[in-house]
Amino acid sequence: MEARMKMVKSVQPFLIALACLMMAAVSYAAPVLQPPEEEVKKITTELLDTFNKNKEQYKKNPDGFFKEVDRLLSPVVAFDQVGRYVMGKYAHRNPDQVVKFESEFKDSLIRFYGKALLSLDDTSLIIDSVDKTSPELLKKYQEGKTSRIPVKMKIRTSNSTVEIFYSMVHVDGRWKLRNVTIEGINIAKQFQSQFADAVDRHKKVPYVVENWTAIMSSSTDKGSKK
Template identity: 30%
Template sequence: MKFRMQLSALLWVLALALGANAQQGVAQADAGVTAHEVVEATTSSVMAVVSEAKEYAEEDPERYYQSIQEILDPVVDFRGFARGVMGPYATSERYRSLDADGQAQLRSQLDRFTEVMRRGMVRTYGKGLLAFGGSRIQVSSPSLDEAEASRVSVEQLIYSDAVEPYVVMYQMGRDRSGEWKLRNMIIESVNLGEIYQSQFESAARKQKGDLDTVIDTWSAPEVDS
């Protein structure tokens, strides 16, 4: 149970960091870099940070969080991710249905929730990463037609003390410049994107649509089996 929670922590940070080792813009697509290669290279990069942090994270946690943040900031669309978690409360259709004041309020709420998600993920899940310094992580081989695809799923196996590895599926898609970006992730049949959105919608109903209160009291859900 504890391992499963730590696993979800590791995977969210690795997933959000996808693309960190391929920051050459369009060059990623031009060079024929596959989604599988992006996942594999970035996994190695992030885990190298984690390995080094074991020596100082307890005494200087902000240094560790900053190191993780430097990987995430250039490549993560935190605003787009936050909008997805807000689900029907932040759709284009809802935005267009609001008057000028309502639209301004929604933009402000999305800005605040983006920062809440950004800070919360780095700190909450950064802690879980420290438990995985020695884990063996294997990425499956890409299919022959991946170079021409706009969306693919990347399978990743994480080996621990368990008999069978944990299976993770990264659902990847290309952005307008051709770079591979994370769209969603499934851990052992648990769809994390749906879990986050479900929590937000449940909290919004409980607060009778008061999104400001939902954002102010938001905490990331824990994934367990």
């Protein structure tokens, strides 16, 4: 009996330590995610503040604004996921082309988003509202039952409000932008359509990937002349 008591006492610290490790492992495996709207609001607020302080300069020199959009959005955009979506069925044919397209595509996404903001109003732009993510939706995301979380935001101009939907994913330890819909215009879907049209015209996916910027520039020029 005495020997058994000694064995229990000697094993007890080990069992306690093991239990603590198991609890820590469970905690690590299922971290509690903060809702994505705070990240969206933070980035958008900084972006709009930058625009409002320099709007006259940016209207004359949009490239300056695009650089600020790039600086603020690049760390929080899942360009790899967006790029694969834009390439559609062609993304599965050559992984190297997907990687190359990500860098080519990044500039067009930044410019499209920047131009959309520049076209909203000549006066001050402010955030009117940001919808909160429900605990139920956040839980579904953590359980893998939904792949993205939408964040609805309204931006107020001098005479109207503009609806923007951000599609968010949690990767690399933070929330990142997967897509943007501005006043019903789905940016990723629009680019996907343009990529497919370009492949139909040029017949070669590598050509479209390598010349994406020039193709998009040509498309913009044609659209502006109509």
